[in-house]
Amino acid sequence: MFDLDLFYETDHRAYLKKMALETCINFIGRTISQSEFRFSKDGKRQYNDWHYLLNVRPNTDQSAAEFWQSFVYRLILDNEALVILSDDNDLLIADDFDREEYAVYPDVFRNVTVKGYIFKRTFQMDEVIHITYNNEKLTKFMNGMFEDYADLFTRMIETNKHSNQIRGTVSIESTQSLDEQNRTRLQEFIDRLFNAIRKSAVAIIPKLKGFEYNEVAAGDKSGRSVEELKKLKRDLTDDVANILGIPTSLIHGEMAEYETSIKAYIRFCIGPLIKKIKDELNAKLITKSDYMNGEKIDVLGVAELNPLEVATAVDKLRASGVYNGNEIRIKLGDEPVDNPALEEYVLTKNYQRASEDAVEGGEEG
Incomplete structure (x- = not known):
């Protein structure tokens, strides 16, 4: 009896951390994977090898959707993501690398590792696609909170087991x-x-x-209920979602205030991330002179409006003369078309200036 160990060590439930991160990061990854990367010059779409790599098949093992979902996962989890172009013209996401930073020269990446293979050559910053997400690594920032949640969750389970023993x-x-x-x-x-x-x-x-x-x-039947354990896991996921800018109602599939939540999600979470990706692609895949001459890369397919949902607003914009037809098409994510009628600005009589004389009806006496 005196040799019994009357203590136990709290097990840190690693799956709690994994569950919260996987739920939120994959939610963003699935959204970005729907994007279309469009090359254009002076408003006209261009097709080249980069279009195929970014939109169809980045490498021999991944489709474009898989590639961009993996890219976003690596970017958010590790706070940075590195993509290199192999000698076979495959875009590869690095699993590990060493970065040497310089003040006035491009940074250098060494020991770039992809699926266990270490590249012997070095890569300069202007040769790779490299994006950072936040100032602090997400997992490092949240480790303390995860440990506290794991301790609390473990104690709640043990209490529930003890009370129903x-x-x-x-x-x-x-x-x-x-x-x-x-x-x-x-x-x-x-x-x-x-x-x-x-x-x-x-x-x-x-x-x-x-x-x-x-x-x-058992002496005490008032242990933690399953609902309380579920609420604790939900609260942990909510904390991660709030840090990433995802409305919690979207994570849990709640339909209340769905339209407001999706607009906030696109504006404050997806919009800034797409801007970072677009800026990096424009800087690395298009030269300064070509960019100044009208070439650019746009990321479409996520933040654009549904034409059927905004048909009334589109009609008002066109009828008021603020936008022409092709400008509205671009805002909806469509390409401009060679139709002279869509290049014209129209103004209905309902929008005529107040200073103009009103058109009088009837015959002159």
């Missing part, structure tokens, strides 16, 4: 102390008895002479 006493008739062999046999019998009670809906306990089993009700 099956307890019993066993008494035997004996005038002498049990030897080692009999103690072992007795323990094996008790273990079989306990397993029968624990695993079976109906357990039949044999009644033996000199052996008596009595079940004792």
Whole structure:
């Protein structure tokens, strides 16, 4: 009795951290994977090798959707993501690398590792696609909070188990102390008895002479309920979502105020991330002179409005003369078309200037 260890170490539930991060990061990754990377010059779409790499097949093992979802996952989890172009013209996401930073020269990346293969050559900043997400690594920033949640979650589970524990006493008739062999046999019998009670809906306990089993009700039945454990996991996911700028109602699939939540999600979470990706692609894939001459890369497919949902607003913009037809098409994510009518600005009579004389009806007397 005195040799028993009366303490236990709280197990840090690693799956809590994994669950919260996977839920939120993959939510963003799936959104970005729907993007289309469009090359254009003077408003006209261009097709080249980069278009195929970014939109169809970046490398031999990934589709474009898989590539960009993995890219976003690496970017948010590690706070930075590095993409290199191999000698076979494959875009590869680095698993690990060493970065040497310089003040007035381009940074250099060494020991770039992809799927266990280490590139012997070095890569300069102007040769790679490299994006940072935040000033602080997400996992490093949240480690303390995850440990606290894990401690609390573990204690809640242990309390719930303790309050609903099956307890019993066993008494035997004996005038002498049990030897080692009999103690072992007795323990094996008790273990079989306990397993029968624990695993079976109906357990039949044999009644033996000199052996008596009595079940004792647990003293406290007010342990943590399953709903409280679920709420704790939800709160942890909410904290991660708030840091990443995701409205919590979207993460949990709640339809209340869906339109407001999706607009906030696009503006404050997806919009800034798309801007970072677009700026990096324009800086690395297009030269300064070409960019100044009208070449650029746009990232479309996520933040654009649905034409059917904004048909009334589109009609007002066109009728008021603020935008022409092709400008509205661009805002909706469509390409401009060679139609002279769509290049004209129209103004209905409802929008005529107040200083103009009103058109009078009837005949002159």
